[in-house]
Amino acid sequence: STRDVAKVTEQLCGTSFSKSTISDLCKRLDPIVQAWNHRSLAEHRYPFLLVDALVLRIREDGRIRSRAALIAVGVNDEGYREILGLMLGNSESESSWREFFAWLKQRGLSGVDIVVSDSHSGLVKALQTEFQGCTWQRCQTHFMRNLLDATPKALQEEVYQQVRAVLDAPDL
Known part of the structure; x- marks a missing residue:
């Protein structure tokens, strides 16, 4: 909303x-943002991909x-993180994620080896279809959040510290 943009x-x-003035600024920014969001991704390989959704x-x-x-x-083949794209979907459904991944591939996304995300079933199914052969890993932040939601309040700090020690372990 213009109110939110005005605050920022x-x-x-x-x-x-x-x-x-805010409305005019947004109108001038729209083509710049659209050009960025539709740029080619063919210049680099992206072995690591992190994906998520925000419901607005x-x-x-x-x-x-x-x-x-x-x-x-x-994360490109030179080790730099880069926002690859943003798309509005009707929901976090498999079809929305499939459309998103196909759009990224159409723009030249290649070389994906590992995808990190939450464990939303639609997302994971779409990954299996669109990026066959890549490894999927559940995001540690989402995992920890889900775990602590199921933990009694009195034990949350202790559980957090113990699980964090496992996740931060230098080796098996």
Whole structure:
């Protein structure tokens, strides 16, 4: 919303902007963001891919609805992290993830060996279809969050410390 953008620009610039100024700025940024989000990914291989979704409430066709913002971060063959793309999906369904992964591949994404994500079933199924042969690993942050949600409050700190020690172990 223009209100949210106004808050961010006020924090960054230290001054307030009118709604019309914010709207004009967004209109000028849209083509720049679109060009970036559709750039070719063929220049590098991306052996490591981290994917997740953020469910947002957005205004679309005059009404507010929940949509999933699907995002991929790749680590290229030179070791640099790079946001590869962002796409709105209807949900975190298998079909939304499949469309997202196909779009990334169409733009030149290649060389994916390991994908890290949460264990959302639609995402994992789409990965098996779109990136056959790659290794999938559950994100440690999501794993820890799920584990602590199922742990009694009084034991959460102890469980966290013990599991963290296992995850940080230097060897098997």
